[in-house]
Amino acid sequence: MKRLIACTLLAFMLFMLFPFGAKADEGMWLPMLIQKYNFADMQSKGFKLTAEDIYSVNQPSIKDAIVIFGGGCTGEVISPEGLLITNHHCGYGNIQKHSSIEHDYLTNGFWAMSRSEELPNPGLTVSFLVRMDDVTQQALAGVTSEMTESQRVEIIKKNSDAISKEVTEGTHYSARVTPMYNGNQYFVFIYEVFTDVRLVGAPPSNVGKFGGDTDNWMWPRHTGDFSMFRIYADKDNKPAQYSAENVPYTPKRHLPISLKGVEPNDFTMVYGYPGTTQQYVTSQAVNEVVNISNPLKISLRDARLEIMENYMRQNDTVRIQYASKQAGVANAWKKWQGERNGLIRLDAINKKQNLESDFNQWVSQDPNRTKEYGHLLNRFSELYTARKPLLVANDLGREAFMAVELIRFVSQFNSAIKRVLTDKEVSEEMLETLVTRSRGFYKDYYQPIDKEIFAEIMKTYAQILPDSLLPNALKQLVASSGDNWSVAAEKLFNESIFTDSTLIINTLADFSKENAGKFKNDMAFQLFAQHDSIFAASIDSSYREINQELDLLYRTYIKGLMEMQPNKTFHPDANFTLRVTYGKIEGYFPSDGVEYTHLTTLDGIAEKAQMGVYDYVVPEKLLKLQAEKDYGRWEVNGSVPVCFLASNHTSGGNSGSPVINADGHLVGINFDRVWEGTMSDIMFDPNMCRNISIDIRYALFIIDKYAGATHLLNEMTLIE
Numbered sequence: 001m002k003r004l005i006a007c008t009l010l011a012f013m014l015f016m017l018f019p020f021g022a023k024a025d026e027g028m029w030l031p032m033l034i035q036k037y038n039f040a041d042m043q044s045k046g047f048k049l050t051a052e053d054i055y056s057v058n059q060p061s062i063k064d065a066i067v068i069f070g071g072g073c074t075g076e077v078i079s080p081e082g083l084l085i086t087n088h089h090c091g092y093g094n095i096q097k098h099s100s101i102e103h104d105y106l107t108n109g110f111w112a113m114s115r116s117e118e119l120p121n122p123g124l125t126v127s128f129l130v131r132m133d134d135v136t137q138q139a140l141a142g143v144t145s146e147m148t149e150s151q152r153v154e155i156i157k158k159n160s161d162a163i164s165k166e167v168t169e170g171t172h173y174s175a176r177v178t179p180m181y182n183g184n185q186y187f188v189f190i191y192e193v194f195t196d197v198r199l200v201g202a203p204p205s206n207v208g209k210f211g212g213d214t215d216n217w218m219w220p221r222h223t224g225d226f227s228m229f230r231i232y233a234d235k236d237n238k239p240a241q242y243s244a245e246n247v248p249y250t251p252k253r254h255l256p257i258s259l260k261g262v263e264p265n266d267f268t269m270v271y272g273y274p275g276t277t278q279q280y281v282t283s284q285a286v287n288e289v290v291n292i293s294n295p296l297k298i299s300l301r302d303a304r305l306e307i308m309e310n311y312m313r314q315n316d317t318v319r320i321q322y323a324s325k326q327a328g329v330a331n332a333w334k335k336w337q338g339e340r341n342g343l344i345r346l347d348a349i350n351k352k353q354n355l356e357s358d359f360n361q362w363v364s365q366d367p368n369r370t371k372e373y374g375h376l377l378n379r380f381s382e383l384y385t386a387r388k389p390l391l392v393a394n395d396l397g398r399e400a401f402m403a404v405e406l407i408r409f410v411s412q413f414n415s416a417i418k419r420v421l422t423d424k425e426v427s428e429e430m431l432e433t434l435v436t437r438s439r440g441f442y443k444d445y446y447q448p449i450d451k452e453i454f455a456e457i458m459k460t461y462a463q464i465l466p467d468s469l470l471p472n473a474l475k476q477l478v479a480s481s482g483d484n485w486s487v488a489a490e491k492l493f494n495e496s497i498f499t500d501s502t503l504i505i506n507t508l509a510d511f512s513k514e515n516a517g518k519f520k521n522d523m524a525f526q527l528f529a530q531h532d533s534i535f536a537a538s539i540d541s542s543y544r545e546i547n548q549e550l551d552l553l554y555r556t557y558i559k560g561l562m563e564m565q566p567n568k569t570f571h572p573d574a575n576f577t578l579r580v581t582y583g584k585i586e587g588y589f590p591s592d593g594v595e596y597t598h599l600t601t602l603d604g605i606a607e608k609a610q611m612g613v614y615d616y617v618v619p620e621k622l623l624k625l626q627a628e629k630d631y632g633r634w635e636v637n638g639s640v641p642v643c644f645l646a647s648n649h650t651s652g653g654n655s656g657s658p659v660i661n662a663d664g665h666l667v668g669i670n671f672d673r674v675w676e677g678t679m680s681d682i683m684f685d686p687n688m689c690r691n692i693s694i695d696i697r698y699a700l701f702i703i704d705k706y707a708g709a710t711h712l713l714n715e716m717t718l719i720e
């Protein structure tokens with residue numbers, strides 16, 4: 001009885017705290033709306049600055065220290081001289097490109113001991129957000145309720161282009177208009193993009209990727225997942241292409257670094273660019289993830305990874321060539337598993353179904369609601385049923401067919417070949433891009449891996465897909481190989497001219513109609529071209545059509561949900577725009593009888609080193625520092641803090657995001673989520689969802705005591 005009272009009391013208290021279903025720490029908020037929606041709550045949780053300190057268009061604010069790093073990560077500026085910190089795994093591709101057997105920066109790390117040693121990275125950009133604005137009215141100007149969805153899309157596209165043009169007129173900025181809440185609102189984001197970004201420092205992989213795939217997405221974690229770059233600008237502090245004349249960029253704002261560390265319940269805020277979430281999808285969509293898409297994609301990647309890893313173990317050159325590719329393939333593969341488990345554990349499909357029946361009931365109470373929303377749930381059902389075979393085909397296209405490197409490679413020649421053969425001009429630039437891409441491709445290509453992947457994975461592809469969706473060239477190839485996929489692979493790779501780097505690069509130098517004809521008739525290219533046209537005719541457009549209608553339905557559904565729950569603050573799904581999420585330092589209980597605390601230390605690295613696991617190899621020098629407790633100023637309670645847990649709602653893209661304390665100081669760099677919480681892209685669970693960050697003091701310890709790059713500390717603002 002006592003327990004019952006206690007439970008009721010607790011439930012009541014929870015209800016008072018989160019009266020309308022808003023859960024603790026869930027939400028990725030738009031910086032310009034913090035004042036309106038979150039500030040009071042943030043303050044009550046300990047935040048000491050103002051909303052203007054987070055985001056302002058009138059004065060420098062923390063947002064001016066945050067960047068989009070490369071294609072899909074976040075970074076932050078930590079010195080008045082454009083020094084930037086992000087994750088090791090975000091800089092990985094670039095560190096790898098500078099690496100060779102002679103200069104193996106992946107293995108040994110890299111530290112520029114002077115500015116002149118900083119390494120340029122063609123193609124790498126960082127983007128600062130100049131400003132964001134609500135442009136819903138302009139974006140929807142001329143849109144009427146009678147329009148078809150594609151007419152609507154067309155008008156919004158036109159309006160968006162006009163908005164982008166207008167807001168960047170006379171500047172060197174670029175702009176993007178992005179829908180929020182599935183198109184119930186529109187915002188424009190204006191960016192300043194820098195193109196001269198140089199590598200400054202990276203720890204050895206045994207630090208920066210410590211724990212590898214064994215520990216990826218998991219706690220306890222000991223990864224020193226950071227790397228450093230510097231933004232360069234022209235003499236007017238404006239973006240410029242790489243030039244020796246460029247100078248370090250002077251930012252409007254850089255983040256001070258706190259050396260005070262973190263304690264349980266401390267306020268934390270993560271400021272960065274989460275990629276994609278789908279918080280408001282229906283039960284059928286969750287069913288797709290749990291029972292169709294994730295299982296299929298996981299099994300296809302199982303096969304790919306096994307083959308890659310087998311060859312990587314046998315040969316060091318191959319290990320370097322495939323390091324970055326393998327990490328990418330393994331990363332999503334493991335996440336999909338955690339996400340699926342988490343959704344099952346949360347009983348997410350049922351929860352969504354309950355919400356849907358509440359919604360139906362709410363709709364049926366009012367004829368106007370019935371008119372606007374009454375059709376939604378049935379139509380969702382119909383569309384998801386129709387989508388299933390298309391989804392499977394689409395997954396197979398991406399995860400099987402296009403997983404063959406050779407095929408992905410030839411696909412890049414498609415438009416150049418088409419142009420030449422129809423007497424259209426192929427620009428110098430287009431050819432140069434192809435040459436650059438070809439060089440990059442061959443540098444990191446090991447044919448035996450690709451051949452084996454082809455044999456293994458295309459067999460599955462051909463088994464699952466109906467015959468009508470298979471390229472004729474593939475059927476002929478396999479038939480002429482006695483239905484033996486290894487023989488078929490052998491044949492394809494022997495015959496295709498795209499495996500011959502010299503021939504391809506020379507041909508590109510003289511890209512005549514005749515040469516393009518040879519490319520076109522190549523077996524690998526034929527496979528791609530046939531697949532492409534079959535999918536274009538039978539899959540892509542139907543898939544797109546269904547998705548477009550789903551979009552429309554979701555826009556209406558979310559509007560309805562908002563009306564049904566007028567006191568709940570809805571956060572827009574992540575869409576790689578700048579967001580603030582806040583929570584606190586806390587551990588969690590991953591399973592019965594197990595508690596995870598919030599912090600790991602260097603002692604844990606030494607412990608793992610004993611285990612004889614490949615991913616737990618520790619650099620000698622680091623072990624020595626640990627054994628001798630040679631920690632200098634970085635010692636805390638007899639060790640050095642390494643990683644910590646907090647309850648911030650993050651997603652892919654938040655990698656490299658700053659973790660900021662109540663005073664607005666940098667305490668860590670976000671790099672991962674815990675496995676039990678990876679379903680947070682679809683459903684957040686305050687008990688299980690934790691983000692994982694490297695304690696900034698570990699990064700500083702590595703820079704200072706391990707790498708001896710102490711000069712870098714001098715340009716930072718360290719708060720003791």
Ligand code: ARG
Pocket residue numbers: 089209212213216217327328330331652655671672673
């Ligand atoms: N899971 C983290 C993220 O999604 C880290 C990935 C890099 N590490 C790795 N072992 N693949 O990006």
Ligand code: GLU
Pocket residue numbers: 072073650651652653654655656671672673
């Ligand atoms: N490692 C992820 C990234 O690259 C962050 C982890 C997550 O998905 O939360 O963005």
